[in-house]
Amino acid sequence: MIPYRKLFIVIAGFLLFTSAQAAEVSKHARGLAASCSACHGTDGKSEGGMPELAGLDRMLFITSMKEFKSGARPATVMHQHAKGYTDEEFALLADFFAAQKRH
Amino acid sequence: MSFSRRDFIKASAAGIVVGVFPGCATSGGEIVKKTGQRVVIVGGGFGGATAAKYIRKWSDNKIEVVLIERNPLFISCPMSNTVLGGSRTIEDLTLSYDVLKKKYGINLIKGEVTAIDPEKQTVMLADGHLSYDRLIVAPGVDFMFDKIEGLDAKVADASIPHAWKAGAQTVMLRKQLVAMPDGGVFALSIPKGPYRCPPGPYERACQVAHYLKNNKPKSKVLILDANPDITSKKGLFMAAWNELYPGMIEYRPNSMVTAVNADTRTAKTEFEDVKADVLNVIPPMRSGVVADMAGLATVDARWCGVDFLTYESKARRNIHVIGDAVSAALPKSGHMATSQAKVAAAAIIEMLQGERPDQNPTIANTCYSVVSDKEAMHVANVYRYNAEKQVMVSAEGGGVSAKRSELEGAFAGYWLKNILNDVLL
Numbered sequence A: 001m002i003p004y005r006k007l008f009i010v011i012a013g014f015l016l017f018t019s020a021q022a023a024e025v026s027k028h029a030r031g032l033a034a035s036c037s038a039c040h041g042t043d044g045k046s047e048g049g050m051p052e053l054a055g056l057d058r059m060l061f062i063t064s065m066k067e068f069k070s071g072a073r074p075a076t077v078m079h080q081h082a083k084g085y086t087d088e089e090f091a092l093l094a095d096f097f098a099a100q101k102r103h
Numbered sequence B: 001m002s003f004s005r006r007d008f009i010k011a012s013a014a015g016i017v018v019g020v021f022p023g024c025a026t027s028g029g030e031i032v033k034k035t036g037q038r039v040v041i042v043g044g045g046f047g048g049a050t051a052a053k054y055i056r057k058w059s060d061n062k063i064e065v066v067l068i069e070r071n072p073l074f075i076s077c078p079m080s081n082t083v084l085g086g087s088r089t090i091e092d093l094t095l096s097y098d099v100l101k102k103k104y105g106i107n108l109i110k111g112e113v114t115a116i117d118p119e120k121q122t123v124m125l126a127d128g129h130l131s132y133d134r135l136i137v138a139p140g141v142d143f144m145f146d147k148i149e150g151l152d153a154k155v156a157d158a159s160i161p162h163a164w165k166a167g168a169q170t171v172m173l174r175k176q177l178v179a180m181p182d183g184g185v186f187a188l189s190i191p192k193g194p195y196r197c198p199p200g201p202y203e204r205a206c207q208v209a210h211y212l213k214n215n216k217p218k219s220k221v222l223i224l225d226a227n228p229d230i231t232s233k234k235g236l237f238m239a240a241w242n243e244l245y246p247g248m249i250e251y252r253p254n255s256m257v258t259a260v261n262a263d264t265r266t267a268k269t270e271f272e273d274v275k276a277d278v279l280n281v282i283p284p285m286r287s288g289v290v291a292d293m294a295g296l297a298t299v300d301a302r303w304c305g306v307d308f309l310t311y312e313s314k315a316r317r318n319i320h321v322i323g324d325a326v327s328a329a330l331p332k333s334g335h336m337a338t339s340q341a342k343v344a345a346a347a348i349i350e351m352l353q354g355e356r357p358d359q360n361p362t363i364a365n366t367c368y369s370v371v372s373d374k375e376a377m378h379v380a381n382v383y384r385y386n387a388e389k390q391v392m393v394s395a396e397g398g399g400v401s402a403k404r405s406e407l408e409g410a411f412a413g414y415w416l417k418n419i420l421n422d423v424l425l
Helices: A004-034 A058-070 A078-082 A087-098 B005-013 B046-058 B081-085 B098-104 B153-158 B168-179 B200-215 B234-244 B289-294 B334-352 B406-424
Strands: B038-042 B064-069 B107-110 B113-117 B122-125 B128-131 B134-137 B141-143 B185-190 B220-225 B249-252 B259-261 B266-268 B273-275 B278-281 B285-287 B319-321 B362-370 B376-386 B391-394
Touching: A004 A087, A004 B334, A004 B362, A058 A078, A058 A087, A078 B376, B038 B046, B038 B128, B046 B064, B046 B098, B046 B334, B046 B406, B081 B168, B081 B200, B081 B362, B098 B107, B113 B289, B134 B289, B134 B334, B153 B168, B168 B200, B168 B278, B185 B200, B185 B273, B200 B220, B200 B234, B200 B249, B200 B362, B266 B278, B285 B289, B334 B362, B334 B406, B362 B406, B376 B406
Parallel strands: B038 B064, B038 B134, B064 B107, B134 B319, B185 B220, B185 B278, B220 B249
Antiparallel strands: B113 B122, B122 B128, B141 B285, B259 B266, B266 B273, B362 B376, B376 B391
8 A cells, every 4th residue: 555644744744844944934034124124115115215125126136236245336335234145145135025016 | 029129118108009019000900901912012212113013014913012102202313413413403303103003003102111020921000000921121221320420310401411312402402502602612421332322422523513613613522532432433433523624523532521510511521620611411321221120131230131033131031122222232223223123023923923033133234424414424234143152243244434425415314214114104
């Protein structure tokens, strides 16, 4: 007999594990994004002056952050913030802001 | 129990206590009926108000929030030095708590906490008590007037303002500046660190000089700094002083003010007596005294030790401390208080839901200093949790502006707009 039950448990366990991990990751992303809002507005919805991050294209976001980090893109302050985060965190932040509605 | 013996005797003598132990619920009972899990927050400044909003927002309004604040309105301390320079009024920095109440369903209680009972998990006010599952204490700073002979809260309100909490004293200091004779001396004393807003006093010197340059050009700003050197953005401030206000600002390090005479407007340091036309003494600071109601000031009996994953107090379970009151190698700033508030808010929600908080909190801080009516500069850092040392450490790459600029002057204004919006709206 094929141990279907066992297989099911293994698969279910795997799914549970990955979804828990995803939740953990997105919590970290939400927390990271929250410290941008002092300048860029709650959830990246700027109230004026500072660029809006909500709804920003993923590629554009990641490219900007990498260029701030390397110094390729001149900035008053963003080079110093960008250097504090890893490339993996840029990807998390990109997903977070791309998912926010512009306003 | 949070009540001290002395308080007990005082309360008994006043006839308040009738047969029950004080600190337990008194007359009024539960002020707001508790229907579910509840977080009570003491203090509605940058930290407390942010925590209130974000607990509601991130829990999908599932967790009740009661915010206790003694002031009727929120007045931003950041940028309040520009009221002295004249480019803003205090009204520009004043906001209401209404949106927090209406949009986020936060219970706002105007009042003062009289005691905290960490065992019963209740907070006492004059007319009753509030029960909590988690308490956030966000008391900001209080001043240690006893370190300066001749100074107390009354003298500060009447004639020698610190103006280090934005409000009536800010307005009074501006009036004193405007009334000062040309050729007069504005003396500004800075306490030993740690204090709220490290670059703030040096920014204030710029704002005062900006006003004097345009209105009373023969006058002088004298800085009496208890610290051995300028504690923040040194190069940038020296450049601003020399280039924008040449000959106007005199800086004296290692000059701790130990006494004042309000009648003669004199400040005494170890070396000299300084007579001024306007005397602006910023006293040494400690965590807001509310912290003492639950024994939270664990570091030098002055600042509150916390776990940086949750901001839970090192001394008390289920009580969290955020903002200026926290003992940490983190700047005591508005932005920092909001960053800490969000970590605490997320962790509290997760713990109340039986989940594990983010084990890698990463937060940011930026302080803009406005040095004239147009130009500003900043210091910016990202801070990451170091699991081994269990502290927040500054990430590589942070730092200050390359130079002050009008562009950053504009960004400083946009920062204010966005952060106030993030905290209160």
